Amino acid sequence: MRALNIAATGMSAQQMRVEVISNNLANMSTTGYNARRAEFSDLHYQQMTRAGSINAADGTIVPSGVQLGLGVRAAAVSVNLAQGSLSETGGDLDVAIEGAGYLEVTLPSGLPAYTRDGGLQRTGDGLIVNAEGYPVAPGITIPDDARSLSINGDGEIYAYFSDRVEPEFLGQLSLSGFSNERGLEAIGSNLFVETAASGPAIVGQPGQDGLGTLRQGYLEDSSVDAVREITDLIEAQRGYELNAKVITAADQMLSATTQMR
Numbered sequence: 001m002r003a004l005n006i007a008a009t010g011m012s013a014q015q016m017r018v019e020v021i022s023n024n025l026a027n028m029s030t031t032g033y034n035a036r037r038a039e040f041s042d043l044h045y046q047q048m049t050r051a052g053s054i055n056a057a058d059g060t061i062v063p064s065g066v067q068l069g070l071g072v073r074a075a076a077v078s079v080n081l082a083q084g085s086l087s088e089t090g091g092d093l094d095v096a097i098e099g100a101g102y103l104e105v106t107l108p109s110g111l112p113a114y115t116r117d118g119g120l121q122r123t124g125d126g127l128i129v130n131a132e133g134y135p136v137a138p139g140i141t142i143p144d145d146a147r148s149l150s151i152n153g154d155g156e157i158y159a160y161f162s163d164r165v166e167p168e169f170l171g172q173l174s175l176s177g178f179s180n181e182r183g184l185e186a187i188g189s190n191l192f193v194e195t196a197a198s199g200p201a202i203v204g205q206p207g208q209d210g211l212g213t214l215r216q217g218y219l220e221d222s223s224v225d226a227v228r229e230i231t232d233l234i235e236a237q238r239g240y241e242l243n244a245k246v247i248t249a250a251d252q253m254l255s256a257t258t259q260m261r
Contacts (some may be wrong), residue, residue: 003250008256009071010243013040016074017236024224031223032116032190034079037230041075079182084221092149093120093128096220099212101175102192104137104201105130112137114176114201117190119219132189140171149227153213176201176213 020038027033045067086096095118097103102114120132126142128133142149146159146168155173178184183197194201207213 002070004247004254006071007243007246007250009043009073010246011073011203011240013038013074013238014236014243018233018240021229021233021236024229025226028222028224028226030222031119032084033224034081034084035095035222035224036077036079037120038074039076039078040072043073044068045069079183080223081181082223084223086215086218087221088218090217091119092109092151092216093122094219095120095151095173095214095216096117097175097206097212098215101177101183101196101206101211103130104174104176104203105134105191106134106137107134110199111193113170113187113193115190115192116220117213130190132191136172138171140173142170143168151214151216153207153215155214172205173214174203175206176203177209177211178202222248248258 004092020036026036038255047067070121082089083099086098095103097116097118102116104149107113113134115130117130117172120128120136121131121133122142123129123133123172126144128140128142129250138155143160143161147162150158150160150167151173152158155175157170157173158167159169159170178194178201179199180197183195183199184192185195185198186192202209204211
């Protein structure tokens with residue numbers, strides 16, 4: 001009976017949807033996290049009577065035919081690129097990206113990765129790194145005797161010293177954009193790597209070429225809407241239960257047919 005397999009695909013789809021929702025809720029407090037959404041598409045169809053075929057009885061053309069669907073499959077887990085709200089932290093090395101773009105960091109393998117988590121730190125040598133300790137491009141070092149830092153919207157970093165009036169320019173943070181941000185591959189730790197789908201990184205200065213600007217002393221919150229996630233969770237649960245009822249009903253019908261034989 002087809003209904004058993006069809007309902008099983010429906011249960012599997014709703015289970016995957018719940019898993020995506022649970023990951024969103026788990027990352028409600030993750031800096032710069034973008035909510036995900038599971039997307040599905042129908043499976044292929046069995047053509048019992050093909051539309052446009054000739055009716056053998058009287059020779060007329062069948063207008064619509066009979067197509068029996070075979071269920072549902074996961075098509076994608078898309079990313080909601082809406083920017084989260086900004087929370088003030090007051091940290092010298094906390095920077096939020098207002099608009100498009102990613103900070104670039106260098107992985108231990110030497111390859112670049114990208115993040116919207118602007119919670120930056122400094123090593124014992126003064127190098128600016130992310131929370132995982134990966135150097136932030138273009139590799140700026142803060143002097144040991146710097147009293148405070150200033151980062152403007154263009155990403156320019158200035159250090160202030162107790163024995164000087166004028167600040168010292170240390171360097172400028174860059175941002176990277178992509179032609180298809182949804183094609184980036186998430187690798188955990190708020191990091192992404194480019195893929196053939198995302199296209200190569202387009203590196204530029206903040207505020208130019210469509211890239212956003214930086215805001216010192218702020219961090220970007222996650223874009224997870226808890227109310228919507230709970231609503232989707234209830235909907236997914238109901239969908240799972242309905243498909244389970246279909247399996248029960250199909251099993252009862254199959255059992256009754258077997259007993260009649």
